[in-house]
Amino acid sequence: MLLDLRVSFFLALRGILRGSRGSLYLTVLIIAMVFTNMIFMPSIILGFIKVAEDQIITYQTGNILISPHEDELYIEDVFSLLEKINRIPGVLRASAHYGTGVTLRYKGNSLGSTVVAIKPDDERLVTDVYRKMADGDYLADGENDEIIIGIQTSGHKDESLDMGPTLGYLKAGDPVTVEYTNGVRKVYHVKGIIETGSYYADQGAYITWDELESVFGRKVDYATDIIIKTDPDSYEPEVKTQIYRFGIREKVQTWQDILEEAMGRAVQNFAMLNSITIVVSLIIAIVVLFIVIMIKTLNSRRQIGVLKALGVEKSIIIHNYVFQVLILTTLGIIVGTTLVESMVAILTVYPFQFPDGEVTPVVATSDLINNTIMLYIASFIAGYIPAWRVASEDILTAMRS
């Protein structure tokens, strides 16, 4: 058996090295394209999901989000709760949010939005929004009459970059009027403009907790949510369990839970799209390789008949063509991987621009391995069937062809 395989490999290698160069290059190129197609689409989807993950963690919810219990509107006694949470192992910092609906007005433009009250010193330790000031500065604890606004609400100088209605190019230092649902109407000084690249974060507006209390005219010891940054070495689901163990009865979600809730359906659709792409690619690979080997074997029918007449086993002839296909596939995968890696390198420098940020393809090793295995199986089938058909012919029929 081993000897037969050795002879098959010998014939396959000679067949490829001394066969038509043009056919070899074209076949390898097609397999490389198929492989690239199989890898590239999932890498974009994975990149997209990665961006969503990063943005959720970095600009929106931190690693863990605590929301009010389902029967309640607010998280009560929030500051003692924050102290408790900050003591939990694995928690780096927790920050309370109070979000309220408002109407923003600037030079005749008005826009419904949400203003979120934060403790800036806590927030800096949880999100990276403070690093993303396109204009002006971030808030500081205790500041009143100041507001920072996301660029998708303030508006770009170039309107074509706006993804929805805006206030019409509001800049740091400009006045903006905020109307609260309790009837308070107040003019704020815009301290800064946020531009994170995350559409969600860039739509928001932030004031300090002290400002919120001045608007409400009382102490506010309740929040609409708490966001938590965890230690990079800790595992969020474990921290979530720890939080529950500390007797917190609010709804606790890790970023994975939130992503699943927000994007679960989208991820499923992406996965389906991905499967369709892979199936189509595999069919193309099978058809191409089938045709290549079919043509090779049909052109070599007489040759195959002669080899059988000389005493060469049918299995050696079949394995010869199967090896040829596997060698072509290997070359195709090598070229394809090089192409994918080159494209990833280019797209890392010049990423795709999506509303939710810059997407860079992410090639998962598991995708590379799985698709390589699938392509090898497809190639095996595509090489085996035509080789088997011709090699199974009667010697004289083959020799007379």
Place this chain on the structure above:
Amino acid sequence: MIIAENLTRVYDMGKVTVHALRGVSLTIQKGEFVGIMGASGSGKSTLLHLLGLLDKPTEGKIVLGGIDVRTLNERQRTRFRLKRLGYVFQDYALVPELTVEENVYLTSMIRGTSKEEYQAQTFQILDRIGLSDRLTHKHNELSGGQQQRVAIARAMVNKPEILFADEPCANLDSESSRNVLDLFKQINKEMAQTIVMVSHEDWHMEYFDRVIILRDGQIVSDGPPPEELLEKACKYK
């Protein structure tokens, strides 16, 4: 030794039935150089294919080297061809992707001969037929006569019990044909090689020890080359 008894081969071609061989019996001794001759359609190639295990008779028995080949399954027939028979075809049938030496030692590789041994054997046989300087050449770098000599080397490298040749000179000019036939004769004499060769050229008879002439699927003559045909052949030559 080859023993064939009452060989019949019938081809069913749709509504037509063709009787290619009708009860052919013969015995070929070891070391004989036998020519099978006859007009086109007389059944000479069919007989060679049956004796060479490339086809199966509709009826009849073939014994090669003491083995009744009817008892062999397909795999055993393949092994039998590989180990005990050699073939030379009309159009040389060299593997185009292989060099001269690779074409010659391919069947030795399959037989499991060691690399050193099959390379030595290959060089030896190619040297014998005067092509040892063409080891790494490809088939398209050789003349027709040279290709046929390589095909003979390929058939002979494993020292087969019987060498079958199906019109090996059909595509060659007369000089190349003579060279090939001289080589066959040399192999036959020096190595006591049994050779069964199909030919339709009368002048080839002078090389054969024995000529079997077929007509309509039956043997009409079997014996040493007829004198009158040899004379005719010499005139032609």
